[in-house]
Amino acid sequence: MKKSRFSDTQILSILKQAESGIPVPEICREHGISSATFYNWRSKYGGMDASLMKRLKELEEENRRLKKMYAEERLKAEIVQEALGKKVVKPSLRKKMAMRAVQEKQVTVRLACKAFRISEYCYRYEAKLNEENEIIADWLIRLTHNQRNWGFGLCFLYLRNVKGYKWNHKRVYRIYKELELNLRIKPKKRIKREAPEPLSVPTAPNEVWSMDFMHDNLSDGRSFRLFNVIDDYNREGLEIEADFSLPSQRVIRSLKRIIEWRGKPKIIRCDNGPEYISTALQNWAKKQKIKLEYIQPGKPQQNAYIERYNRTVRYDWLNQYIFNTIEEVREFATKWLWVYNNERPNMAIGGITPKQKLALAA
Secondary structure (H helix, E strand, C coil), rough: CCCCCCHHHHHHHHHHHCCCCHHHHHHHHHHCCCCHHHHHHHHHHCCHHHHHHHHHHHHHHHHHHHHHHHHHHHHHHHHHHHHCCCCCHHHHHHHHHHHHHHHHHCCCCHHHHHHCCHHHHHHHCCCCCHHHHHHHHHHHHHHHCCCCCCCCCHHHHHHHHHHCCCCCCCHHHHHHHHHHCCCCCCCCCCCCCCCCCCCCCCCCCCCEEEEEEEEECCCCEEEEEEEEEEEECCCCEEEEECCCCCCCCHHHHHHHHHHHHHHHCCCEEECCCCCCCCCHHHHHHHHHCCCCEEECCCCCHHHHHHHHHHHHHHHHHHHHCCCCHHHHHHHHHHHHHHHHHHHHCHHHHCCCCCHHHHHHHC
């Protein structure tokens, strides 16, 4: 607003001269003003003193500011109403809408940032390391495609501990969420039970092995069994034997084959299945000086290491594919076992692979 070169006191003195009888044209010539300006002053400030004139100007200035604020708020509301079809939380999306408002509505950056509740720094920020982010995204997409049961934790540990990348977990998780790769976890209703006795934790390889059976069907409906053996120290899968029938003699043959390259365990933990309580297996274990440690009937939590391993086998590959022949099962089990031991991070041993844990022990 243009500021007058006459102060409030000067304007009042000019108006008083006219009231005292001096002609208006003479007053206008003396002070260098037009007659229109004089009559505007008289219509606006006639009969006022200095304090009332000051108060009037304050009210006019306040009214001007309020009008400006109202216009800004109305414009902000119109911009937001037009841009937002639903609630948007991400700053990146709000930044895009603010940039669109600046381009299309010709509003200032400050007003657009206030409308969408982002800082001007966020508006002007340009992302860096886009090429490296694309590499991370490519790795995450390939991992979740090949290993459909892996969540963010396993993907990050695989990239960090197996592949050796030093990316920060917050950065990888941000890209993981942006790609919408997160698995939906359905909460389960758990029955409150008494806390089980803690499992003994082996301190060296070949201290305690665990073994158990699993069942599944081929595409033609025929049932087959899997015989799983792991080392409880580093959760390493030692054997996955697949066949339609696995009696105690086949169990003994599998254990002999593992001992040839792995060495002899002190204890083998198992349940009370008929193959495990057979006289043939007990005599063989006694001859080899291996203790068979049976769990209590109906308490699989006492054999928790192999039960957790069975869950991984079930969800990582057994439930993912339909097999036509037992040969396909054996071939896939062999390939998966190598990946499990060498590439799949295990949360129970600190996010490293079983082979890395074994190398640390050596």
